[in-house]
Amino acid sequence: MPALSQRLQRTLNELRAAGTFKSLRHLEIPTGPVTTIEGVGEVIVFCSNNYLGLADHPEVIEAGREGLRKFGAGTASVRFICGTFTCHRVLEERIAEFLGTEAALTYVSCWNANEGLMSTLVESGDAIVSDELNHASIIDAIRLARQATKKVFRHSDLAALEASLAEVQNSPVKLVVTDGVFSMEGDVARLPEMIEICRRHDATLVVDDSHGVGVLGKGGRGVFEHFGMPTQAPAGVILTGTLGKALGGAAGGYVAGPREVVDFLIQRSRPQLFSNAVPPTVACSAAKALEVLMREPQRVTRLHENVAAMRSGLRELGYQVLESTTAILPIIVGDTARAIELSNKLLKMGVFVIGFGYPVVPEGTARLRIQMSSAHTDEHIARALDAFRRLKDETGS
Numbered sequence: 327m328p329a330l331s332q333r334l335q336r337t338l339n340e341l342r343a344a345g346t347f348k349s350l351r352h353l354e355i356p357t358g359p360v361t362t363i364e365g366v367g368e369v370i371v372f373c374s375n376n377y378l379g380l381a382d383h384p385e386v387i388e389a390g391r392e393g394l395r396k397f398g399a400g401t402a403s404v405r406f407i408c409g410t411f412t413c414h415r416v417l418e419e420r421i422a423e424f425l426g427t428e429a430a431l432t433y434v435s436c437w438n439a440n441e442g443l444m445s446t447l448v449e450s451g452d453a454i455v456s457d458e459l460n461h462a463s464i465i466d467a468i469r470l471a472r473q474a475t476k477k478v479f480r481h482s483d484l485a486a487l488e489a490s491l492a493e494v495q496n497s498p499v500k501l502v503v504t505d506g507v508f509s510m511e512g513d514v515a516r517l518p519e520m521i522e523i524c525r526r527h528d529a530t531l532v533v534d535d536s537h538g539v540g541v542l543g544k545g546g547r548g549v550f551e552h553f554g555m556p557t558q559a560p561a562g563v564i565l566t567g568t569l570g571k572a573l574g575g576a577a578g579g580y581v582a583g584p585r586e587v588v589d590f591l592i593q594r595s596r597p598q599l600f601s602n603a604v605p606p607t608v609a610c611s612a613a614k615a616l617e618v619l620m621r622e623p624q625r626v627t628r629l630h631e632n633v634a635a636m637r638s639g640l641r642e643l644g645y646q647v648l649e650s651t652t653a654i655l656p657i658i659v660g661d662t663a664r665a666i667e668l669s670n671k672l673l674k675m676g677v678f679v680i681g682f683g684y685p686v687v688p689e690g691t692a693r694l695r696i697q698m699s700s701a702h703t704d705e706h707i708a709r710a711l712d713a714f715r716r717l718k719d720e721t722g723s
């Protein structure tokens with residue numbers, strides 16, 4: 327332990343000296359558009375993935391309570407032994423119905439879903455081709471697939487994707503994996519072209535649409551709806567996503583796609599075989615969140631209006647917001663310590679925005695990332711823009 331302890335303390339001290347040491351903030355009430363942070367007070371939240379305001383929706387809370395009353399705290403078993411409740415089936419059927427896939431399978435997180443999917447589908451000699459800016463859960467999931475050949479292509483570069491696929495043309499099975507919405511840039515994967523490229527190379531496209539579902543498309547069905555494809559994922563595409571963002575915000579993830587993929591994962595995916603299911607409170611809350619979303623698509627419309635209002639307000643103030651059509655509005659500020667300093671200043675003004683730096687994003691591209699919700703009112707947006715105006719006056723950034 328002394329050797330480990332010395333090393334950990336050295337690194338932690340370096341982080342403190344660099345101004346990049348992270349301290350957790352404790353919220354005292356639910357994450358609505360407004361919350362209160364212990365020791366800080368009331369703030370408007372622009373850093374949560376509560377895109378549709380469902381995390382504290384009364385029906386979503388009540389559904390969770392009802393799930394707890396009806397099924398108890400959990401399964402006390404992995405799923406294939408005696409660990410699957412009827413509420414899990416309801417949730418999985420609803421996810422499949424919403425996304426227009428043949429079937430869906432839930433995991434305790436999307437991190438878990440990505441890890442459970444990738445390593446299970448590929449055999450020795452197969453290949454996985456991945457966008458360089460894919461989420462950490464995809465990167466780690468691919469690392470777990472030790473038996474496969476791996477290729478990483480330049481972000482959203484279709485020629486690079488083709489070149490990578492050409493290099494692995496002899497692999498019997500090829501997976502191309504991408505985020506639907508890239509969480510640090512806010513941009514959308516070029517899916518229509520990617521589908522066509524995958525078709526030409528007999529590759530299977532896997533899309534993690536954690537930040538697209540609930541956000542993109544008129545009905546919030548995500549990236550495929552955004553591109554005007556039928557509300558359903560094109561045949562053969564495999565989707566993964568989280569229940570921990572727009573769909574209730576608790577936790578949980580899923581794989582949705584062809585029936586044989588889901589059936590195969592039930593047989594072989596290690597998190598399915600050796601780990602418990604999502605708790606019933608979470609399953610019931612997420613199923614209710616989906617029901618509310620399908621019933622009230624106006625939440626998605628409102629989200630789109632809020633994104634447009636915030637984007638144009640920031641631009642009028644002179645901020646360079648990265649181009650995107652999603653609910654993620656990044657402003658590049660350079661180094662990590664600066665991003666943290668700016669977010670601390672905003673917090674003092676009652677606006678909760680996080681600064682992200684290395685290693686979450688590449689060195690020198692630290693950023694403030696603003697995330698919008700349908701639950702923000704015009705007044706919340708006006709107050710945030712006023713804080714950004716004062717920030718500019720104070721810091722010149």
Ligand SMILES: Cc1ncc(COP(=O)(O)O)c(C=O)c1O
Pocket residue numbers: 434435436437438461463505509534535536537567568569570577578579
């Ligand atoms: C694209 C993407 N995939 C997966 C995850 C992980 O989701 P979960 O919290 O369900 O593990 C995230 C969360 O940040 C994400 O942004």
